[in-house]
Amino acid sequence: TKPITINTLRKMKAEGEKFITVALYDAPMAAMAQKTGVEVLLVGDSLGMTVLGYDSTIPVTMEQMIYHVEAVRRGNNKSLIMGDMPFMTYATPEQAMTNATRIMQAGAHMVKIEGGEWLVDTVKMLGDRGIPVCAHLGLTPQSVNKFGGFRVQGRNDEQAEQIFNDALALDKAGADLLVLECVPVALAKRITDAVSMPVIGIGAGRDTDAQVLVINDILGLTEQPPKFSKNFLVEAEDIPGALRKYAADVKSGIFPSDEHNFG
Numbered sequence: 220t221k222p223i224t225i226n227t228l229r230k231m232k233a234e235g236e237k238f239i240t241v242a243l244y245d246a247p248m249a250a251m252a253q254k255t256g257v258e259v260l261l262v263g264d265s266l267g268m269t270v271l272g273y274d275s276t277i278p279v280t281m282e283q284m285i286y287h288v289e290a291v292r293r294g295n296n297k298s299l300i301m302g303d304m305p306f307m308t309y310a311t312p313e314q315a316m317t318n319a320t321r322i323m324q325a326g327a328h329m330v331k332i333e334g335g336e337w338l339v340d341t342v343k344m345l346g347d348r349g350i351p352v353c354a355h356l357g358l359t360p361q362s363v364n365k366f367g368g369f370r371v372q373g374r375n376d377e378q379a380e381q382i383f384n385d386a387l388a389l390d391k392a393g394a395d396l397l398v399l400e401c402v403p404v405a406l407a408k409r410i411t412d413a414v415s416m417p418v419i420g421i422g423a424g425r426d427t428d429a430q431v432l433v434i435n436d437i438l439g440l441t442e443q444p445p446k447f448s449k450n451f452l453v454e455a456e457d458i459p460g461a462l463r464k465y466a467a468d469v470k471s472g473i474f475p476s477d478e479h480n481f482g
């Protein structure tokens with residue numbers, strides 16, 4: 220088993236081959252994702268909502284993230300594992316270094332942080348010291364209180380320019396991946412074409428280099444599933460089948476379709 224690295228993902232972007240990301244939280248799911256050939260596993264702080272019953276990601280702690288990164292790592296020795304940094308654990312570059320170190324030592328290969336240009340110094344500092352960074356723009360759930368709800372971002376020109384410029388700045392700073400969440404299709408395409416780092420979309424249309432969905436949504440465990448998600452278990456016999464269907468539909472460009480996107 221040759222592990223997936225950032226080089227694998229860069230090559231896939233260059234060759235126009237979509238890669239698959241799943242946000243998941245435990246060893247058996249991580250093992251199934253490995254069997255399906257899922258390239259990237261995100262141990263998302265969404266676990267606060269999907270597993271722990273909070274109504275946002277804000278209460279999630281470093282200890283909870285570490286516990287779940289360790290579990291995912293034990294179940295999978297092939298995919299690239301990305302660990303979310305919890306709310307306010309990267310408020311300064313120094314805090315980011317201390318806390319990212321712990322997530323890497325728990326078994327992640329990369330950390331993910333939410334925000335734009337203000338994170339340029341953090342991305343550089345972590346990168347210089349050997350910690351790859353995935354940036355996250357658009358609907359960044361840790362800012363839900365600032366947004367006034369879980370709302371699509373980048374709908375007006377001013378917001379769209381801000382997100383575009385943030386993406387360019389983070390790319391230039393050396394970010395290795397970018398998650399774009401809940402932004403209009405055209406903006407996601409424009410960013411994906413403009414940056415050198417591979418772009419993973421969720422609610423961002425089909426033109427990004429990759430897609431990510433949360434395992435709970437893929438398996439129909441979410442009571443009010445978001446518009447951009449899809450329950451793949453409906454068309455499958457079992458959980459591995461649902462993962463295979465998700466992966467196949469992303470690779471072939473069937474998912475996401477217009478019903479999942481924001482115009």
Ligand code: KIV
Nearest residue numbers: 242263264265398431
């Ligand atoms: O926490 C998470 O699962 C995420 C993805 C939805 C991108 O950040």
Ligand code: NA
Nearest residue numbers: 263264265303
């Ligand atoms: Na997250």
